[in-house]
Structures are given as structure tokens and as C-alpha cells.
Amino acid sequence: MERIALNGLELRALSVGGLETCHWLPRWRVAFDIGRCPLEVVDCRTVLFTHAHMDHLGGIAYHTATRALRRQPPPVYVVPHHCTDDLTRLFEVWRALDRSDMPHRLVPLGPGEEHVLPNQLVARPFASPHSAPCQGYALWSRKEKLKPEFHGLEGRELARLRKEGIVLGDVVETPELAFTGDTKIEVLEQQEVVRHARVLLLECTFVDERVSVDEARAKGHVHLYEIAERAELFRNEAILLTHFSARYRAHEIRAALDARLPPDLRARVTPLVGAHERGEGAAAPLPDDIEPR
Ligand SMILES: [Zn+2]
Numbered sequence: 001m002e003r004i005a006l007n008g009l010e011l012r013a014l015s016v017g018g019l020e021t022c023h024w025l026p027r028w029r030v031a032f033d034i035g036r037c038p039l040e041v042v043d044c045r046t047v048l049f050t051h052a053h054m055d056h057l058g059g060i061a062y063h064t065a066t067r068a069l070r071r072q073p074p075p076v077y078v079v080p081h082h083c084t085d086d087l088t089r090l091f092e093v094w095r096a097l098d099r100s101d102m103p104h105r106l107v108p109l110g111p112g113e114e115h116v117l118p119n120q121l122v123a124r125p126f127a128s129p130h131s132a133p134c135q136g137y138a139l140w141s142r143k144e145k146l147k148p149e150f151h152g153l154e155g156r157e158l159a160r161l162r163k164e165g166i167v168l169g170d171v172v173e174t175p176e177l178a179f180t181g182d183t184k185i186e187v188l189e190q191q192e193v194v195r196h197a198r199v200l201l202l203e204c205t206f207v208d209e210r211v212s213v214d215e216a217r218a219k220g221h222v223h224l225y226e227i228a229e230r231a232e233l234f235r236n237e238a239i240l241l242t243h244f245s246a247r248y249r250a251h252e253i254r255a256a257l258d259a260r261l262p263p264d265l266r267a268r269v270t271p272l273v274g275a276h277e278r279g280e281g282a283a284a285p286l287p288d289d290i291e292p293r
């Protein structure tokens with residue numbers, strides 16, 4: 001588990017392609033995907049799931065059961081529509097096996113729909129092209145901005161107008177964060193919010209010649225070279241590259257970013273490499289034979 005600050009936003013994350021992926025935002029108590037359920041993420045009541053590969057969804061039932069044991073309110077799982085029936089059956093099986101209620105709420109959601117989080121952020125899915133059906137999520141903040149004609153009025157006057165039912169402001173939406181889930185690079189061209197979100201969490205599974213761009217694309221993932229080629233498209237203030245293959249060590253990932261990314265983009269990019277550190281500080285070496293999918 002790593003703690004990272006992106007543009008002032010505190011993020012915790014653990015992600016190794018094929019092994020386990022989980023990102024969460026302690027301030028907003030919201031998580032993206034739970035491959036194996038780190039204990040800390042149990043505190044997140046809302047989890048947005050991108051797709052049903054085991055390394056992204058395998059920890060869901062553990063999350064539910066552990067929240068129940070800790071007497072925390074039932075979690076809310078936002079899931080792609082196509083997963084709903086199978087997840088309902090999965091929980092029926094777990095209820096029988098675990099002999100518990102496994103309380104939770106499934107919220108099927110797809111592109112074009114939205115789910116308002118408890119902190120009033122709005123989650124909107126977008127399609128991410130991957131080897132399995134997958135969707136990313138953008139989190140939007142909404143703020144009311146006073147219309148120009150009311151600028152300069154005193155608070156008391158504004159309150160009076162509001163009481164009369166006059167709409168004083170326009171709602172301004174800002175894409176605070178986008179998480180792509182597993183994807184091919186086309187998500188960048190296809191989804192404006194991926195290019196413009198203030199903070200972007202983008203998968204980058206492969207970084208050098210050991211796996212070619214063509215092989216990365218065939219597996220439904222992003223290669224670092226594809227990011228470098230599109231450097232001018234990224235308008236984000238901060239970018240976390242994540243989901244690196246277990247075959248790379250942290251210093252190899254950093255060296256590849258330094259060599260390939262233009263300075264303006266490199267300065268905004270943080271790689272999630274804590275699990276890829278070997279030797280000192282590493283919890284356990286990563287298996288070399290895990291192939292991301
Ligand atoms: Zn996947």
C-alpha cells in the first residue's frame with residue numbers, strides 16, 4: 001500500500017497488473033476496484049468497480065463481510081450493468097458458505113448515467129476498451145457560481161432574492177478525477193474527461209521492449225510508448241501511472257518514464273511502484289510469472 005498526494009488529493013493505492021489492483025481516496029471514502037482487499041479499504045463505503053477480472057474484483061465479498069463484522073453500514077458497490085446478475089448470484093453463494101447476511105447494495109451503472117456520492121461528488125462511467133467489458137469513472141464536483149448580474153449585491157439582498165425563488169447562480173461542474181481501469185490507449189482520444197480531469201489515474205502496464213506495443217494492445221493494455229506519442233493530449237494537472245506488470249522493478253519503470261516522456265509530461269506523472277521495489281522496504285518479492293490480462 002502506498003500513500004500518494006496528487007495535486008493535494010490524498011490517494012492510497014496498491015496495483016500490480018494481473019495480481020491485485022485497488023485505489024482509494026480516504027477523504028472521500030471512495031475506492032476504485034478491490035482485487036484482494038487491503039484492510040484499510042474496508043473503511044470505504046462506496047466502491048466503483050471497473051470490470052470483473054479477478055485482480056480487480058476478487059476482494060468484493062471479503063470487503064462486504066469485514067464491514068459487517070466491524071458493524072459498519074452496508075457498502076455500496078457501483079458496477080457495470082453486465083455484472084449485476086452474476087454478482088447477485090455470487091453473493092447468494094457466499095451467504096450460504098459464510099452463513100451471514102453479507103449486507104450490501106449493488107448499483108448498476110453505465111455510460112450516460114450517474115451516481116451521486118455521499119460527499120456530493122458525481123460519479124459518471126465511461127467506456128474503456130479492454131480485453132473484457134470495462135468502464136472507467138470520472139468524479140465531478142458541482143459548485144454554484146453567482147451569475148454576473150448579481151455580483152456586488154450584499155448577502156442580505158441575495159438572501160431576499162433567493163427567498164423569492166430567483167435562481168442566482170449557474171452550476172459549474174469540474175472533473176476532479178478520472179480512473180480508467182484496464183484499457184487500451186484509445187480511451188484518451190475517445191473520452192474528453194480522461195484528457196481534462198484534474199487528476200488522472202491511468203493504467204500503464206508495459207514500459208519497454210520486453211513487451212511490444214502490439215503485444216500490449218493485443219492484451220488490452222497501455223504501453224508507455226503510446227503515452228509518450230500522445231504527450232500533448234494530456235491536460236491533467238497530475239497523473240498517476242499504475243497497474244505496471246510484475247516483471248518490472250521500480251527503478252526500471254522510473255528509468256523508462258525518464259527516457260520516454262517529454263519533460264512537461266514527466267513533471268506531472270507519478271508512477272505507482274511501491275510494490276515493485278525489491279529488497280529493502282519490499283513486503284515480498286513479486287512473482288515473475290504473473291501475466292497481466
Ligand atoms: Zn483486466
